[in-house]
Amino acid sequence: MKNSKKVSIIIPCYNAETYLEETLQSVEKQTCDNIEVILIDDGSKDRTYEILANYKEKSLREVIVIRQENKGVSKARNTGITNATGEYICFLDGDDIISPFFIEKLIQNCNKETYVSTYYSRNLVEVISLKEENIKIKKLEYQEGIDYIMLRKRNINFWGAIFSREILQEYDIKFPEDLIIGEDNVFMWNYLSHMKDFILIDAPLYGYRLVPTSASFQKTERVKDAILGIKYSIDYTNKKSDYLNKKLKSFMLARTKLAVAKYFVQQNNINSLNNFRKQEWKIKDFTSILREPCGTTIKIAAFLVTITPKIFYYILIKNKGNYKDVNKN
Structure with a gap:
């Protein structure tokens, strides 16, 4: 699919060699063309940078690889935002995957005043094998959308959403670098305060992998x-x-x-x-x-x-x- 709106996918990586190639393959399989992939190696000590460099060399997409000292995932994501040139921005962690339809369905429904999000599943096979005809769109009023997220009617997190780079820049919305847990929710809630309505892509287009070495397990x-x-x-x-x-x-x-x-x-x-x-x-x-x-x-x-x-x-x-x-x- 050819999309006129360019999308930047920001992927922070730290010692992600175990699952990183699978993550990047899911990006390569996106049905949209106009995608910029921004890869931030946050001071990894394993083969992460080697995998990223190899992906950039072989990928048919526009790929930017940034290498920095280990400063945490918030700093890495903020670095990605600073270097993004897409009209819209999405985020993907270096051990997760996305459905081939992830970007297509988000970009088809987005505008600057609407929060558009899919939801995540821990069943990665379900995400990869999902058929397009099973993807439904649900429009919600703003207050209904807020309640939908807070009451966890679906597994909605900032990973599954698409963000206007213009809104992020205008209101200086960033990930707080002093937090190691909960920084993603700050980013999501702050962005949501500038939205007027809500669209849910009612299908699991984001695959979340439970990794015992992540901060939430420590x-x-x-x-x-x-x-x-x-x-x-x-x-x-x-x-x-x-x-x-x-x-x-x-x-x-x-x-x-x-x-x-x-x-x-x-x-x-x-x-x-x-x-x-x-x-x-x-x-x-x-x-x-x-x-x-x-x-x-x-x-x-x-x-x-x-x-x-x-x-x-x-x-x-x-x-x-x-x-x-x-x-x-």
Whole structure:
């Protein structure tokens, strides 16, 4: 497909040699022509740069390879934004994959005032084998779209969306480089504050791979960065989007705190869970979750964190750290 709007795909990579070639193959198989691929090697110590250089040499697409000292994924993505020349920008991690129709379906439906996103699946075979006739388009009002993301009716993250480079530049929207977890949500919420409506590509066009070496699997107190990130977006969206700002304060902050509590359980860290509950978790967090249509299991979890975190801990340990109706936190 020939698309008049140029799209830049930004791919940050750090020690990504295991899956990187598969990632790049999925980019090469895109049905659109007018694509710029920006590859940032963030100080890798394995064969990542060699794989990127080889891809640039053989690819039929416009490819830019940037090599920098290890400064983290946010800095790498921001470097990509700075060097992008596409009218629109998408992001892909160096161990994930995208459907051949990923760019085509996003670019067909995008404009500067509409947030267009697909959703992700952990079933990579499902993503690659998806047929075009099974891809549906769902138009949502702005507030409905915000609720759709926050209540996790689909696995929607910034990876699956397309962003106007003009909007990013005009409002200086970047990934916060002081956060190691939750930086992606800051970017997404801040961008969403400038949108007017929402289009969902209702099919899993992005394949998310669970990699044990990623930041979300590490035992670290920095998981609380996710809470700080929500607070960043609350400050940013103040006076920009009344509805989004209200929902971030009234629900998403509490929901993120609950996800942090779950993380400490997954890391078998009862001491951090208890300290977190004393320092961060408030009664109003429980009531915020109680008011939303977010599922009975989530509400029970919030209740247990409020009343008896030990039971919350042992129930999740028994279920291997997972709620039955939660896909990703």
